[in-house]
Amino acid sequence: MASPIDSHAPYTLLGALLSGGGASGGGARAFLRDYAQRGTNAMLWASLLAVTWLLVLRLAALLRLRALGSRLPGPPASPLLLSDPGLAAVCRGAGDITGYLSKLHGSYGPVVRLWLGPSQLLVSVKDSRIIKELLTKAEDKLPLTGKTYNLACGKLGLFISSFEKVRSRRESLKLFLDEKLRVGASGSSFKIIQVVLDRIDSIMARDFLDCSSFSQHMAFNIVGSALFGDAFFDWSDASAYEELMMTVAKDACFWASYAVPPFWKPDYRRYRTLCAQLKILTQGIVAKSRNENGVLNLIEQSSCQTSERMIKDPSRGVSLLDGMISSHCLNEAAERPLSSEEEICGNIMGLMLHGTSTCANLIGNILTRLALYPNLQCQLHSEIVACCSGSSELKIDDVLRVKFLLATVCESARLFPAGPLLQRCSLQQDVNLNSGITIPAGAILVVPLHLVQMDTSTWGNDACQFNPNHFLKKDINLEEIVAPAQKSSNGSNFFTDVFDKKESFLPFGSGSRACVGQRFAVLGIAMLIASLLCSYEVQPHPALSKEMESSVDSSSLHHLPNPKIILKKRSI
Numbered sequence: 001m002a003s004p005i006d007s008h009a010p011y012t013l014l015g016a017l018l019s020g021g022g023a024s025g026g027g028a029r030a031f032l033r034d035y036a037q038r039g040t041n042a043m044l045w046a047s048l049l050a051v052t053w054l055l056v057l058r059l060a061a062l063l064r065l066r067a068l069g070s071r072l073p074g075p076p077a078s079p080l081l082l083s084d085p086g087l088a089a090v091c092r093g094a095g096d097i098t099g100y101l102s103k104l105h106g107s108y109g110p111v112v113r114l115w116l117g118p119s120q121l122l123v124s125v126k127d128s129r130i131i132k133e134l135l136t137k138a139e140d141k142l143p144l145t146g147k148t149y150n151l152a153c154g155k156l157g158l159f160i161s162s163f164e165k166v167r168s169r170r171e172s173l174k175l176f177l178d179e180k181l182r183v184g185a186s187g188s189s190f191k192i193i194q195v196v197l198d199r200i201d202s203i204m205a206r207d208f209l210d211c212s213s214f215s216q217h218m219a220f221n222i223v224g225s226a227l228f229g230d231a232f233f234d235w236s237d238a239s240a241y242e243e244l245m246m247t248v249a250k251d252a253c254f255w256a257s258y259a260v261p262p263f264w265k266p267d268y269r270r271y272r273t274l275c276a277q278l279k280i281l282t283q284g285i286v287a288k289s290r291n292e293n294g295v296l297n298l299i300e301q302s303s304c305q306t307s308e309r310m311i312k313d314p315s316r317g318v319s320l321l322d323g324m325i326s327s328h329c330l331n332e333a334a335e336r337p338l339s340s341e342e343e344i345c346g347n348i349m350g351l352m353l354h355g356t357s358t359c360a361n362l363i364g365n366i367l368t369r370l371a372l373y374p375n376l377q378c379q380l381h382s383e384i385v386a387c388c389s390g391s392s393e394l395k396i397d398d399v400l401r402v403k404f405l406l407a408t409v410c411e412s413a414r415l416f417p418a419g420p421l422l423q424r425c426s427l428q429q430d431v432n433l434n435s436g437i438t439i440p441a442g443a444i445l446v447v448p449l450h451l452v453q454m455d456t457s458t459w460g461n462d463a464c465q466f467n468p469n470h471f472l473k474k475d476i477n478l479e480e481i482v483a484p485a486q487k488s489s490n491g492s493n494f495f496t497d498v499f500d501k502k503e504s505f506l507p508f509g510s511g512s513r514a515c516v517g518q519r520f521a522v523l524g525i526a527m528l529i530a531s532l533l534c535s536y537e538v539q540p541h542p543a544l545s546k547e548m549e550s551s552v553d554s555s556s557l558h559h560l561p562n563p564k565i566i567l568k569k570r571s572i
């Protein structure tokens with residue numbers, strides 16, 4: 001007869017333990033085996049159900065994407081629902097995506113959808129009013145963008161995909177850059193030029209400069225000196241850092257595009273080593289900047305009050321670290337802990353990468369124009385001298401008075417944005433536009449900048465021509481572009497606006513993820529060009545000037561061979 005224990009034994013662990021050893025020892029072992037088997041089965045079933053559930057969700061999302069996407073105007077998808085055959089051909093031939101999108105917008109209107117694959121939808125928007133709404137409502141960046149920065153810089157609180165995760169860091173940085181411009185730029189611009197020229201002298205041929213390397217040096221120094229303060233100027237690793245950073249930037253997107261990091265590839269492992277070296281160098285300049293700006297103790301105390309005083313009294317050696325930490329304290333001390341060292345370092349690397357490459361592009365465009373058009377240079381020089389006469393060094397207010405210079409910077413940015421497409425997405429929510437259009441969550445949203453910024457209906461028949469007067473006509477508020485938070489010292493409004501073209505001027509993006517460095521970049525670069533023109537004349541290398549004149553038009557400048565320029569000292 002079965003004992004009371006035996007009757008409980010099956011399938012309960014307690015029963016098995018109570019049954020003990022002896023005659024029932026074999027039974028207990030069998031029970032444990034059985035128990036383990038059942039447990040494993042249960043786990044396998046649970047995993048299977050979870051995977052099935054995830055697949056069902058994924059399939060539902062896919063069907064939803066296809067259903068909503070198909071309602072948008074665009075060319076028919078290929079029969080196998082694979083990528084758009086036209087776009088695939090353009091990409092294979094490394095063709096002109098802007099040209100292809102232009103044709104599609106001509107046929108389908110201001111909003112066009114394209115299938116990049118069964119689960120990848122691209123939506124291109126050309127109408128400036130829809131763009132403004134879209135860039136405000138679609139708050140996230142593409143996951144690939146975030147992945148690219150993560151790969152190159154490690155952990156970051158800027159440039160990553162989710163808006164929620166970058167929001168507070170954006171605010172901190174904005175506060176810091178505004179403060180930096182108010183106090184720092186005037187003093188440092190001459191110094192930047194001197195440092196750059198000294199460095200260039202030592203590494204390049206004496207008689208001419210390579211325009212893009214020169215622009216890169218300038219950009220690197222503007223951004224570096226803003227982030228690290230004076231400690232940056234005598235940093236012995238600066239040249240190595242610049243070179244390494246540009247190498248890392250060049251391949252970041254390629255390696256980030258792998259779904260699984262290709263550890264088995266030696267080139268990838270080499271790339272990771274370069275990223276690690278860049279990080280070590282960044283830590284070096286961060287430490288140097290802290291020591292020399294005398295903020296180490298203040299940071300270690302993490303005192304919000306002290307940091308707040310510092311940002312209000314920036315003469316006390318402000319660097320990005322102070323700014324980030326102090327404004328971070330101001331904004332969200334109650335909510336979150338301070339940024340980790342790793343994140344501060346990642347943010348700084350991200351800013352150096354982004355700021356240097358974008359500013360270099362813009363400076364290079366301006367210098368090319370100066371070299372090509374002596375009249376432009378003459379007019380700029382005389383306006384700068386007239387507005388700044390009497391003062392030994394330039395101030396932000398002086399530069400704000402040189403309208404033609406600001407217009408030249410903006411016009412260069414309009415014609416040659418840093419990239420052809422502005423990219424966004426909304427990861428979780430559909431984007432419902434006022435016009436009734438719904439763009440499904442997860443779609444890749446792009447704005448083809450050339451089409452918007454060279455649209456003749458907005459910019460006039462000479463939209464493709466370089467003409468700073470585009471920004472001096474009374475239909476664009478230049479002041480809002482360069483100094484939204486700042487009126488001139490006499491309180492006047494330089495650029496009266498009747499109809500604002502700002503919505504069609506997007507080199508710095510717009511809306512929730514707009515460039516935080518817009519004002520800093522425009523004013524910083526204007527200061528730099530003004531300082532340069534005060535002391536030097538920019539001339540094209542004689543051997544190249546003919547070739548360049550014949551090949552330059554606005555739409556082809558990006559394909560120009562890198563022009564060689566000469567800086568000739570002005571006789572005062």
Ligand code: HEM
Binds near residue numbers: 359422
């Ligand atoms: C000519 C120079 C520059 C250009 C053309 C430029 C362009 C851009 C563009 C197109 C975006 C994306 C905007 C969007 O999605 O709507 C962006 C974002 C950003 N830029 Fe710039 N930028 C420049 C310089 C700078 C500088 C000097 C800094 C700071 C030192 C900076 C900091 C940022 C930040 C923090 C973001 C946003 C990151 C985020 O939301 O995650 N930029 N920039």
